[in-house]
Amino acid sequence: xxxxxxxxxxxxxxxxxxxxxxxxxxxxxxxxxxxxxxxxxxxxxxxxxxxxxxxxxxxxxxxxxxxxxxxxxxxxxxxxxxxxxxxxxxxxxxxxxxxxxxxxxxxxxxxxxxxxxxxxxxxxxxxxxxxxxxxxxxxxxxxxxxxxxxxxxxxxxxxxxxxxxxxxxxxxxxxxxxxxxxxxxxxxxxxxxxxxxxxxxxxxxxxxxxxxxxxxxxxxxxxxxxxxxxxxxxxxxxxxxxxxxxxxxxxxxxxxxxxxx
Numbered sequence: 001x002x003x004x005x006x007x008x009x010x011x012x013x014x015x016x017x018x019x020x021x022x023x024x025x026x027x028x029x030x031x032x033x034x035x036x037x038x039x040x041x042x043x044x045x046x047x048x049x050x051x052x053x054x055x056x057x058x059x060x061x062x063x064x065x066x067x068x069x070x071x072x073x074x075x076x077x078x079x080x081x082x083x084x085x086x087x088x089x090x091x092x093x094x095x096x097x098x099x100x101x102x103x104x105x106x107x108x109x110x111x112x113x114x115x116x117x118x119x120x121x122x123x124x125x126x127x128x129x130x131x132x133x134x135x136x137x138x139x140x141x142x143x144x145x146x147x148x149x150x151x152x153x154x155x156x157x158x159x160x161x162x163x164x165x166x167x168x169x170x171x172x173x174x175x176x177x178x179x180x181x182x183x184x185x186x187x188x189x190x191x192x193x194x195x196x197x198x199x200x201x202x203x204x205x206x207x208x209x210x211x212x213x214x215x216x217x218x219x220x221x222x223x224x225x226x227x228x229x230x231x232x233x234x235x236x237x238x239x240x241x242x243x244x245x246x247x248x249x250x251x252x253x254x255x256x257x258x259x260x261x
Contacts, residue, residue: 015095016043022093026053033220036258041216044147047096048103050219052140055110060180068118072111079108086203103143109233110139122183126196129170129186133181134159137166141146141217148213157216158209164200165221170198173243193235199230215261222257223250 024031024047034045058072078089083104089093096235098106113135125127141162142155150158170184171193177184185193206224227243237243244250 001222013097015093015097016046019046019093019096020033022053024051029097029223030220032254033222033258035256036254037219037261041148041213044099045144045217047093047100048107048129048144048147050074050093051097051100051107052110054091055114056117056136058111059114065119066144069115072118073112076108077113078235079111085109090238096155100147103147103201106139106143106146110136113139120182123186126186126192129196130163132161133166133170137169137221138163141165141221144153144217145214148217150211150214150217153187157210158214160206161218162205162221163201164228165224167196167200168221168224171231171238172227190235193238194232196201197228197231197235201225201232204228218225218255219261222254226253 003109021029023034027049030049034049035041037045055075057074058075061071062068078091081087082089082097082101086098086101088097091097094156111211113132116132123132138159141163142158145158146152147152174184185196187193227247228242230245232236
């Protein structure tokens with residue numbers, strides 16, 4: 001029994017390390033942001049954001065939409081089993097995902113929202129893009145806040161902010177999506193992009209009081225307001241892939257955002 005428990009503990013530790021490494025290599029900016037979160041909050045954030053990366057990658061695992069959707073369905077089913085029975089997925093990061101059981105239904109909905117990515121069909125309406133961003137980023141940031149202990153009453157505000165942060169990340173992905181042959185924006189004209197960015201920026205500028213768990217959960221999106229502000233002024237930045245300011249300013253900005261958390 002003792003040997004079995006020791007092995008189980010070692011597997012858990014290895015899985016937690018794998019989660020952190022996956023975030024570090026897959027999304028270095030998010031890794032830096034999580035490292036800026038108070039230590040007591042970091043542990044569940046590694047598996048959460050590692051899972052998000054794996055789910056986001058699944059639709060791109062094949063050029064065949066049906067095959068891609070089957071791979072994504074594996075995660076949808078795995079998260080449903082985690083929610084219902086506490087069974088962790090048979091995956092390298094699986095043992096660490098047990099901590100996510102309380103928010104597994106939210107994460108299953110997140111994975112389901114990614115079905116859009118399996119198919120080349122463009123968004124025809126801006127409202128459809130916002131629904132996608134709520135289903136992906138909105139669910140991610142609300143799951144994070146709930147996992148850290150934010151009250152349910154904060155869900156609408158966290159979702160709104162998380163969805164706007166998702167817009168910033170989505171706009172930054174537009175050049176790569178276009179390279180892959182997708183048409184990511186409902187309207188690619190400069191004025192339409194500017195309006196979209198303004199809507200997201202104004203959402204982030206709404207003054208709202210959130211609990212510390214919610215503020216820490218939202219920290220990985222700390223740069224979204226600046227990105228959206230730049231795009232609102234110069235929508236051509238999206239096609240150029242030019243979103244960030246000077247590196248030293250970004251480092252200071254992250255430190256300032258972390259201090260507020």
